[in-house]
Amino acid sequence: MQQRSMIRLGVPLAVAALALSACGSRTDSTTTSTAGSGTKTVKIGVIAPLSGNLSALGLGIKNSVDLAVKQANESNAVAGWKFEVIAVDDEAKADVGKNAATKISSDDAVIGVVGTLNSSVAQQTQPVLDAAKIAQVSPANTNPTLTQGADAAAKKRPYANYFRTCTTDAVQGPFAAQFLLGQGIKNVATIHDKKTYGQGLVDAFTAEFKKGGGTIVSAETIGENDKDFSTVISKIKPNAPGAIYYGGEYPQAGPLSQQMKSQGLNVPLMGGDGIFDPEYIKLAGATATGDLATSVGAPTESTDAGKKFLDQYKAAGYPEPAAAYGGYAYDAAKAIIEGAKTSLKDAKDVKSARAATLAAIGKVSFDGVTGKVAFDEFGDTTSKILTVYKVDGGKWAPSKTDTFK
Amino acid sequence: MDLFFQQLLNGLTLGSLYALIAVGYTVVYGIVQLINFAHGEVFMIGAFGALATWTMLFKGTTAIWVLPFMIVGAIAVSVTVAVVMERVAYRPLRNAPRLAPLITAIGISVFLQEAIRLFYPGAKSAMPFPQIEFVTGAAMEWGPLTVRRSALFTIGALIMCTAALWFFINRTKLGRGMLAVSQDKDTARLMGINVDRIVAVAFALGATLAGIAGVAQGLQNNNIDFFMGFLAGLKAFTAAVLGGIGNIMGAVVGGLVLGIVEAMAVQFIPGTFGGSPWKDVWAFALLIIVLVFRPQGILGAKTVDRA
Numbered sequence: 262m263q264q265r266s267m268i269r270l271g272v273p274l275a276v277a278a279l280a281l282s283a284c285g286s287r288t289d290s291t292t293t294s295t296a297g298s299g300t301k302t303v304k305i306g307v308i309a310p311l312s313g314n315l316s317a318l319g320l321g322i323k324n325s326v327d328l329a330v331k332q333a334n335e336s337n338a339v340a341g342w343k344f345e346v347i348a349v350d351d352e353a354k355a356d357v358g359k360n361a362a363t364k365i366s367s368d369d370a371v372i373g374v375v376g377t378l379n380s381s382v383a384q385q386t387q388p389v390l391d392a393a394k395i396a397q398v399s400p401a402n403t404n405p406t407l408t409q410g411a412d413a414a415a416k417k418r419p420y421a422n423y424f425r426t427c428t429t430d431a432v433q434g435p436f437a438a439q440f441l442l443g444q445g446i447k448n449v450a451t452i453h454d455k456k457t458y459g460q461g462l463v464d465a466f467t468a469e470f471k472k473g474g475g476t477i478v479s480a481e482t483i484g485e486n487d488k489d490f491s492t493v494i495s496k497i498k499p500n501a502p503g504a505i506y507y508g509g510e511y512p513q514a515g516p517l518s519q520q521m522k523s524q525g526l527n528v529p530l531m532g533g534d535g536i537f538d539p540e541y542i543k544l545a546g547a548t549a550t551g552d553l554a555t556s557v558g559a560p561t562e563s564t565d566a567g568k569k570f571l572d573q574y575k576a577a578g579y580p581e582p583a584a585a586y587g588g589y590a591y592d593a594a595k596a597i598i599e600g601a602k603t604s605l606k607d608a609k610d611v612k613s614a615r616a617a618t619l620a621a622i623g624k625v626s627f628d629g630v631t632g633k634v635a636f637d638e639f640g641d642t643t644s645k646i647l648t649v650y651k652v653d654g655g656k657w658a659p660s661k662t663d664t665f666k
Numbered sequence: 667m668d669l670f671f672q673q674l675l676n677g678l679t680l681g682s683l684y685a686l687i688a689v690g691y692t693v694v695y696g697i698v699q700l701i702n703f704a705h706g707e708v709f710m711i712g713a714f715g716a717l718a719t720w721t722m723l724f725k726g727t728t729a730i731w732v733l734p735f736m737i738v739g740a741i742a743v744s745v746t747v748a749v750v751m752e753r754v755a756y757r758p759l760r761n762a763p764r765l766a767p768l769i770t771a772i773g774i775s776v777f778l779q780e781a782i783r784l785f786y787p788g789a790k791s792a793m794p795f796p797q798i799e800f801v802t803g804a805a806m807e808w809g810p811l812t813v814r815r816s817a818l819f820t821i822g823a824l825i826m827c828t829a830a831l832w833f834f835i836n837r838t839k840l841g842r843g844m845l846a847v848s849q850d851k852d853t854a855r856l857m858g859i860n861v862d863r864i865v866a867v868a869f870a871l872g873a874t875l876a877g878i879a880g881v882a883q884g885l886q887n888n889n890i891d892f893f894m895g896f897l898a899g900l901k902a903f904t905a906a907v908l909g910g911i912g913n914i915m916g917a918v919v920g921g922l923v924l925g926i927v928e929a930m931a932v933q934f935i936p937g938t939f940g941g942s943p944w945k946d947v948w949a950f951a952l953l954i955i956v957l958v959f960r961p962q963g964i965l966g967a968k969t970v971d972r973a
Contacts, residue, residue, distance in 0.1 A: 312790055313790065313791065314791045314792055314891070315791075316790055317791065481942065482941045482942060482943055483941075483943065484942055484946070485943075486897060487942060488883075488894065489680060489886065489887055490942075491676045491679065491680070491814065491817075491929075492673060492676045492680075492932040492933065492942065492945070493941075493942050495672045495673055495676055495812070495933070496673075496932060496933050498812070499668075499669065512791070515792075515889065516792075516887050516888050519888040520887070522804075523802060523804065523815075523816070523888075524814055525805040525807065525812045540791065544792060544794055544888065544889050545888075546888060
């Protein structure tokens with residue numbers, strides 16, 4: 262009897278321990294002080310995963326925003342105002358992100374937020390920041406519903422404070438489908454991780470791929486914390502797909518690619534911008550060669566503005582690379598600063614200028630490092646340039662850049 | 667039908683991993699009636715021990731002769747952690763109320779996870795595990811079956827470990843001491859058995875198998891992270907309970923059954939409730955059903971030796 266009561270106690274305790282370990286968020290506040298005297302302070306928030314599996318992307322975002330803010334202070338972008346960065350970790354978790362948004366919105370000096378990385382986190386931060394009229398410009402959220410509402414047939418913008426500098430899955434998935442069809446691949450198996458991002462990507466891919474005459478030979482899902490994919494791979498393999506389209510991020514995609522190939526399923530794995538990261542190649546190992554990813558915009562290093570940004574980023578000496586979203590985060594921060602130029606000019610304090618800032622950001626139009634930065638009536642970027650990247654020699658090499666039609 | 671055997675093989679592989687870890691839960695429970703929730707972390711630390719051995723001594727080499735050194739490195743680290751853990755955290759609490767060591771175990775579990783996350787360079791996100799030639803690489807085709815080399819390593823490790831463990835417990839003096847302590851601690855002490863030493867040996871045995879499991883997991887999944895011990899530990903604990911906690915063969919059987927059920931659930935349950943995300947649900951549903959009809963687990967019985 263004693264033994265059994267022990268077990269009965271043990272299991273809930275273990276579960277409680279898990280729940281507790283998910284609590285708490287780390288704050289990381291970077292102050293950039295360069296500008297002059299007697300100035301008022303205005304803050305730009307960053308909400309991104311600064312720890313955990315996706316931190317490589319999150320830290321690149323944080324550093325890029327920091328760079329944009331430093332430059333704005335140096336050039337004295339808004340006379341009488343000094344910009345500061347306040348970065349809060351969201352651990353790529355929706356509930357932690359919501360707390361981060363609450364924390365940032367309680368700061369009266371915040372005018373806008375760059376973030377989040379994950380679409381699922383953005384769903385939680387949107388309402389919190391919208392209530393405070395704080396602009397949110399995401400460098401990385403690609404789920405279409407964030408700007409166009411849940412009903413694709415009757416598009417309606419849910420939150421007027423939300424903008425993004427990257428294009429959406431509504432474009433990314435179909436772009437990948439067209440690319441694969443163009444390569445003569447007619448049979449594809451899809452896998453996604455059931456998160457907002459992954460599912461959105463696969464749904465959009467599937468619709469376009471079928472329309473173009475392709476066949477989805479199997480549609481599978483995996484759990485967010487899975488490490489072993491051998492069963493799913495065994496299930497797909499007899500259907501002989503010409504490629505796997507994966508909706509999700511690199512922590513799962515890397516091992517998935519490696520396990521696929523070690524089980525003799527030697528076809529390319531293709532994914533969205535969530536797998537477009539050097540970490541993916543590290544995790545997928547030597548057999549990653551030939552795997553594909555779409556990402557929004559042209560390669561940062563392929564344009565002059567992008568090269569200049571990367572040089573400046575390097576010169577600033579950040580310990581982590583700019584990663585996939587650095588350029589978009591830099592442009593997002595600049596969009597907020599551009600908006601602030603109009604709204605803060607004659608403002609007494611930040612809080613009263615927030616509504617005017619939202620309107621001003623909606624109207625910005627400038628040449629950023631990732632292309633033209635301007636927003637349509639939903640808050641989406643007007644730029645629809647995408648690039649397919651291919652793993653070659655241990656690196657992501659641009660394979661095809663095109664405008665989505 | 668081919669698919670059935672393919673998934674059976676996948677399930678056996680997964681189950682072997684659970685079984686290797688589950689033995690650690692069951693051995694310790696058999697001796698001191700403690701559920702060592704930090705055992706999953708011992709497994710995780712074993713994997714990091716192997717990675718550290720490789721990084722420090724053999725970086726860049728992926729030849730097969732490196733593997734034994736990595737296994738030794740993994741075992742050394744996991745056994746050290748387990749024995750120190752027993753000495754520092756559990757021994758002072760041996761006669762305390764039973765909840766105290768249980769809470770301590772959870773505390774140690776969190777402590778070990780965070781220690782690796784914060785202090786192992788690069789461990790904040792998943793880390794690639796060295797791909798040793800011969801046990802990774804292209805799969806072998808046995809007729810209709812695709813056999814991953816790492817799967818053979820995992821299953822082979824389970825077979826060898828179980829055989830060695832059986833021999834150790836039934837044929838050596840130390841092993842018989844373990845049997846005696848599991849039956850009656852006080853009488854065993856009267857017979858001249860050093861109970862503290864036996865307990866430490868039980869922890870070390872579990873940790874040895876967990877260390878090997880850590881290497882197997884690394885080879886199989888290609889990467890390791892600081893959180894991997896949590897779910898693996900929970901699954902292994904489930905396997906130990908399923909097979910009958912305290913019974914070593916029970917842990918092995920429980921692990922294999924759990925692995926096979928998960929693999930079959932992915933393959934053969936269609937629709938909304940099928941697929942990979944639901945496999946844990948089916949595995950735990952099985953646990954509940956078994957415990958309703960056989961509360962002592964598949965092989966558990968009051969009279970069976972609990973070593």
